[in-house]
Amino acid sequence: MASPQMVMYEEEFAQVQAVTDRLVQDANARVVFVVDKNGQLISASGDTGDLDTTSLASLAAGNIAATGGIAQLLREQEFATQYHEGVRQNVHIQVVSGRVILVVIFDNRTSLGLVRLRVKRANEQLTRIFEMVMAKAQDPFQASPFAEITDDDIDNLFND
């Protein structure tokens, strides 16, 4: 069965943003971002100024998809945590709740141990938030965000 569409309302978005803002501070990270497993950027915190976050989100999701494929071949469930070590910067990637990806970019102002410790707590908090998001998405009484969009609206979008 296809996974339900993810709709992020203001309340949940603010909660996710609060978790990632805090993770940047607590882990002394450069950037933290949360990405949908399909490659859509959900939120970003920290020094994102010169980063192409859209491309990073897509590539991080591709990375998780590829290692997920390796896991399947090895009859593992999933490689939920990944770490890439660079000369000046490092990337820690954590799958949250099987649905989203938490990416932390950090340099030598902090340590992998501290990042791992803080990611663990953020993972628990994000898991609770995304369980709520997915429960809302599966609620049959929740109005579809596409309900008000007509065929004419779509035609107008592509006629510009």
Add this chain to the structure above:
Amino acid sequence: MSFINYLSREINCKIVYYGPGLCGKTTNLQYIYNRTNPDAKGKMISLATETERTLFFDFLPLEIGEIRGFKTRFHLYTVPGQVFYDASRKLILKGVDGVVFVADSQMLRAEANIE
């Protein structure tokens, strides 16, 4: 599936270009990239082999316009066409909202289109 953010008023959709090897999926994306207003597009990424065959995917983010106050963002992906890249093709198709099938018009490639 599409991702909707009410706070930033954005709808994000994933479109995948699919078809046999060397049919022109990457060329389609490059054409769109070259013809699109620079303000409406992001960087195009190609994960390709040394001979420029798509190894994992090509990626192009586009902003199309607004619909009922929501910005619409399309993420265009291509898959590697060769049959032996079956595993990575399936991974890229996950969560797709629309598929563009690019067929090769050469008679000799009719079988490849079906495959």
